[in-house]
Amino acid sequence: MIEVLWHGRGGQGAFTAARLLGAAASMADGRHALAFPSFGPERRGAPMRAFTKMDDAPIGDRSAVVQADYVVYLDDTLLGDGWELELKPGGVVLANSTRTFEDPRIVALDADGISSAVLGRPIPNTVFLGALAALCDRVDLADVEEAVRQYMPAKLHAKNIEIVRAAWEAVSRRDEGGSARCPERTGQAEESSAASAENATTAPQRPASCIPTLRPDALDPTAFAHSTCFEGGYLTVKNAGWRNIRPVIDPAACTGCLQCYLYCPDGTVFKVPDPAPGGAPVAIDYDFCKGCGVCAKACRFGAITMIPESEADAR
DSSP states (O other), X not given: OEEEEEEEETTSOHHHHXXXXXHHHTSSTTOEEEEEEEESSOSTTOEEEEEEEEESSOOOOOSOOSSEEEEEESSGGGOOTTGGGGEEEEEEEXXXXXXXXXXXXXXXXXXXXXXXXXXXXXXXXXXXXXXXXXXXXXXXHHHHHHHHHHHSOGGGHHHHHXXXXXXXXXXXXXHHTXXXXXXXXXXXXXXXXXXXXXXXXXXXXXXXXXXXXOOTTTTSHHHHHHHSOOOTTOOOSOOOTTOOEEEEEOTTTXXXXXHXXXXXXXXXXXXXXXXXXXXXXXXXXXTTOOOOOHHHHHOTTSOEEEEEHHHHXXX
């Protein structure tokens, strides 16, 4: 299975690109793909992720990609410390950036510049479809163009195909120069250079226990649906870093009606099995709470108050 992890911000079209890549990779008979997003705070400009999985067999595992063959950053401000932990051995990072990176695993591409030249404004998502077509043998340029025709409005076809071709040419020239290679082009058994071989073996890796595995029965819909559905309160990625207000529960006013628990869109309100004397029967996981205020609106007894984070820090 070839896996692509997309990092972007709300409004950049990361999920659109993930879907188009999946469509392109599944054009041929016997090819399968799966694309899905992972949104944190639902607002324009907020960090989000999307995933594309490509295989020769039906894909039933909808779990988030932990380590990918390709990691795409539509905004290079999201490329921070620990980026290498998301790469499989021999993997490649594609970054929308004009910077120069010393690590050969990072391919920098001025996606904003390419898209602005054609569209008049920076929309970097389809740039990376062309880049991946140049790097990944599973995706052909012609299939990417056909995916654009089938899944984008007709008025957007010509310009986005032009963007895809420009990116394909830019990365192909770079690839010919040997500065970035693809795992599928070189093979996992032998690397194109000693430097890339060293990077593949020395890069820090997540423990195997953290990498999700596909159960033998996972392609049975009645089985894999249960493997990707969890009860309220189950979250896997912290997404509270942008919150500027937080809900605070008044235990004396809380009646335990559980409306906050039921209405929380992210499952961050959880039931407390054995509340301490004077404590509330529910609590809030602030690592995941994004401060949307839905719980406060759902509370009919005024037991939840939204306060500024600055005030909470001072307490």
